[in-house]
Amino acid sequence: MSSGKNAKSKNKSTAKKAEEDAAFRLVTVYIMGKPYKVPAEATIMGAIEYAGQQIIRGAGCREGFCGACGAIFRLPGDYKIYSGLACTTVVQEGMTLTQIPAFPVQKAVYDLEKLEPNAATFQKVYPVVFRCVSCNTCTKVCPQGLQVMDYVNAAMRGDVEAVMDLSFDCVCCGLCAMRCPAEIVQHKVGILGKRLYGRYLRKHSPELAERVKQIEAGVFDKEFSQLMAMSKEKLKKAYYDRDME
Amino acid sequence: MYPEYMAQSLKKVVQTRAKRLELARKKGPVFAPMNADQRQQALDKYHPDYKSDSKQKVNVGPNKGEALTTEVAKILESHSWVDPEKIDLDNPHHETDLLIIGGGGAGCNAAITAMKQGVKSFIITKLRMGDANTMMSQGGMQAAVSTTDTPTRHYLDAIGGGHFTNKPELVRALTEDGPGVVKWLEDLGVIWDKHEDGSIQVLHGGGTSRKRMISCRDYTGAIIMRTLMDEVKNHPGMITYREFLPALELIMDVNGKCAGAVCYSLDTEQFHIIKAKAVLVATGGFGRLHIRGFATTNHYGATGDGLVMAYRAGAKLMYMDSVQYHPTGAVFPEQIAGFLITEKIRGAGGQPVNKDGELFVFPREPRDIESSAFIKECETGMGVKTASGRDGVWLDSPLIDQIHGEGYTMKQFPAMHRQFIKYSIDIIKDPMLVYPSLHYQNGGIEINDKCETGIEGLFVAGEATGGVHGRNRLMGNSVLDYNVFGRRAGQYTSEYVKKAKTGKLTLKHIDAHEKEMDKAGIYTDLVTPVILPSYTPEDVKIRRLARSGNALARHEMLKTRVRPSG
Numbered sequence: 165m166s167s168g169k170n171a172k173s174k175n176k177s178t179a180k181k182a183e184e185d186a187a188f189r190l191v192t193v194y195i196m197g198k199p200y201k202v203p204a205e206a207t208i209m210g211a212i213e214y215a216g217q218q219i220i221r222g223a224g225c226r227e228g229f230c231g232a233c234g235a236i237f238r239l240p241g242d243y244k245i246y247s248g249l250a251c252t253t254v255v256q257e258g259m260t261l262t263q264i265p266a267f268p269v270q271k272a273v274y275d276l277e278k279l280e281p282n283a284a285t286f287q288k289v290y291p292v293v294f295r296c297v298s299c300n301t302c303t304k305v306c307p308q309g310l311q312v313m314d315y316v317n318a319a320m321r322g323d324v325e326a327v328m329d330l331s332f333d334c335v336c337c338g339l340c341a342m343r344c345p346a347e348i349v350q351h352k353v354g355i356l357g358k359r360l361y362g363r364y365l366r367k368h369s370p371e372l373a374e375r376v377k378q379i380e381a382g383v384f385d386k387e388f389s390q391l392m393a394m395s396k397e398k399l400k401k402a403y404y405d406r407d408m409e
Numbered sequence: 410m411y412p413e414y415m416a417q418s419l420k421k422v423v424q425t426r427a428k429r430l431e432l433a434r435k436k437g438p439v440f441a442p443m444n445a446d447q448r449q450q451a452l453d454k455y456h457p458d459y460k461s462d463s464k465q466k467v468n469v470g471p472n473k474g475e476a477l478t479t480e481v482a483k484i485l486e487s488h489s490w491v492d493p494e495k496i497d498l499d500n501p502h503h504e505t506d507l508l509i510i511g512g513g514g515a516g517c518n519a520a521i522t523a524m525k526q527g528v529k530s531f532i533i534t535k536l537r538m539g540d541a542n543t544m545m546s547q548g549g550m551q552a553a554v555s556t557t558d559t560p561t562r563h564y565l566d567a568i569g570g571g572h573f574t575n576k577p578e579l580v581r582a583l584t585e586d587g588p589g590v591v592k593w594l595e596d597l598g599v600i601w602d603k604h605e606d607g608s609i610q611v612l613h614g615g616g617t618s619r620k621r622m623i624s625c626r627d628y629t630g631a632i633i634m635r636t637l638m639d640e641v642k643n644h645p646g647m648i649t650y651r652e653f654l655p656a657l658e659l660i661m662d663v664n665g666k667c668a669g670a671v672c673y674s675l676d677t678e679q680f681h682i683i684k685a686k687a688v689l690v691a692t693g694g695f696g697r698l699h700i701r702g703f704a705t706t707n708h709y710g711a712t713g714d715g716l717v718m719a720y721r722a723g724a725k726l727m728y729m730d731s732v733q734y735h736p737t738g739a740v741f742p743e744q745i746a747g748f749l750i751t752e753k754i755r756g757a758g759g760q761p762v763n764k765d766g767e768l769f770v771f772p773r774e775p776r777d778i779e780s781s782a783f784i785k786e787c788e789t790g791m792g793v794k795t796a797s798g799r800d801g802v803w804l805d806s807p808l809i810d811q812i813h814g815e816g817y818t819m820k821q822f823p824a825m826h827r828q829f830i831k832y833s834i835d836i837i838k839d840p841m842l843v844y845p846s847l848h849y850q851n852g853g854i855e856i857n858d859k860c861e862t863g864i865e866g867l868f869v870a871g872e873a874t875g876g877v878h879g880r881n882r883l884m885g886n887s888v889l890d891y892n893v894f895g896r897r898a899g900q901y902t903s904e905y906v907k908k909a910k911t912g913k914l915t916l917k918h919i920d921a922h923e924k925e926m927d928k929a930g931i932y933t934d935l936v937t938p939v940i941l942p943s944y945t946p947e948d949v950k951i952r953r954l955a956r957s958g959n960a961l962a963r964h965e966m967l968k969t970r971v972r973p974s975g
Binding site: 205206207210213214216217218219220221223224225226227228229230232252254271273274275276308309328332333335336355358359360361362363366367368369370371372373375376379384387388391392396399400402403404406407408409 | 438444445536537539540544545553554555556557559560561562564565566568569573577578581585588589591592595596597598599600601603605606607608609613618619620625626628630631632635636639640642643645653675706708709743744745748749823824827828831941943944945946949
């Protein structure tokens, strides 16, 4: 396979050739301790699959939204624990990695309709947030780069809006909860904060309430019936003649 | 960071930007939209669906004789994992009122709605709850909430975007329920983007004649999905869920009603039999079949399993000859090739331009038209080639901050910014390179506006259905779709199960399918549903035990590849 590629690249510019070489450069990574040679440009997920494993746990959306593929790794000569989403983190030479596809977390069961958007609610639903020791490990481990500790602190203060805003981009990979010495379940706290904000603190939209009322009153029934009864030709004309906002 | 060989083209994009910004600030479109004839021409010549080998006649089942997307025809003409003789249907592992196959947006909406009707449900899902295309939708949801808009206007846009092939009763359901869905989700705690006065922020999408796209930054689906999941998990007494438990076949009763499913644990590789009074197929789409070798925006489990199961049970498919390619899939860097770049970028003023920095299409044509225009540009040498051989056109995102003011991109597109900055590309300063990516299953199992199929007890909702969008879906209508029809499914399955009586269970439809395959002279080693795609290199695959016949086929050794990796 690679020989064919090389033959083709002879006519290409040197810049292109350099790019191609990079694509076929291999690095050694240690997947749960076992060494594999994988393409240098591969993501962690790509590397695991290139190595021949069929992922069952640890792959979801594969685009950085679902949080199924949290991974932690170390690099040679470096004591630090690094983290990333396997789907979007590129491998490095000597990386030793493992996926953390699941971490035990108990989601609190609650009735949103019976809660109030304040600190007492966080205390009741997730009392564990008050165990925070402000070590900031959650923030350091977050692959999304969120200020996790800040929203945990906001929850303690009852600042629901800040919990919502700071946790908005959370993908719930759960790495924060895994690393937290106080055993907090940060991502779940974030969801509670967002739901409380959306349910109780949002600004009201008068036009939405009005529109829902109109529909219930059947204001559009006649027009719908007319549209549904239209011939394709008439419908086409109405469509191409319509004005644009 | 973009490589040196793209520098010249990037320079041209910068040079033409001021001129294009001026166009954007003027009233009216920045490029003339196509008329009906031009649209048809663009599709005929450049849309992948219109290529001669894109379709194949299916020779078994309810759509026998119809030309379907080749990869779909193949998975329908395949064997079942299940040998009915070896399955004990008399002692089901679980019994429930409503079995929901799929833990995405449609399934969760249905479960919550059914619960409110006092009906218990059991959700099974192939991966985790919420591992679904729902989670990944970025740009938003269409709903006619603004005062300049009406649901009937939304109807006209949707049916025109679908080239007038949509089923009218379904489009009405979709558009009429829209504002109610916005409220329903808001009451569950979804945070819509709003203006200072509380009115909901609306933007344009491709094919909209009114600003109608509402959003949660560019994490719209993620916020909706996590809210729905959280609510599902708040009712353990009413809603049970089991993860990593895909369904393999539907179970019928002797009276021809759908009455459960044969499932398969990905952990223990055991069959599970679930008996139910009604079954909702909410299995989503098929992007991971990689139609025509295209990269996909879809999640790992999007392999069209529901189509196969329902088809074998006798449900009719609609518009399974039509595939949606999202115009703006990422092309560079290679690690994110195929990733979705939200249409909201164009809704907010981002413009597609060619290698010379020139506009060549109205930025907000319906998706199939827009994609065809991109493909044309690349096939006529006006695109930009990457070192790995991909083609693309530029999506000029820096315009967005110039139009709306500094900080707008960061606030509205945190996910997009994050995706690219990892590779040292700042979308506020530099454009993105894009090409159409396999995105959506336009067709599916035919339903009516109650989510009923031709089979009693079998309901379908979400991307697995056909008819709502005709042969082309507009942006934001899929998010609306799974909410509208997920809720409707919850409602109508509840009404059904309260009266339903289930007879003796049977899998004779599987035997019938095998017989029909035999009669039609189909010889294949393909076994479906596909369950998971395989990205294992071929040289590893051929050395596996299953290939030498030493072991039973295990799920990780599936011959899943309908089409080899591109």
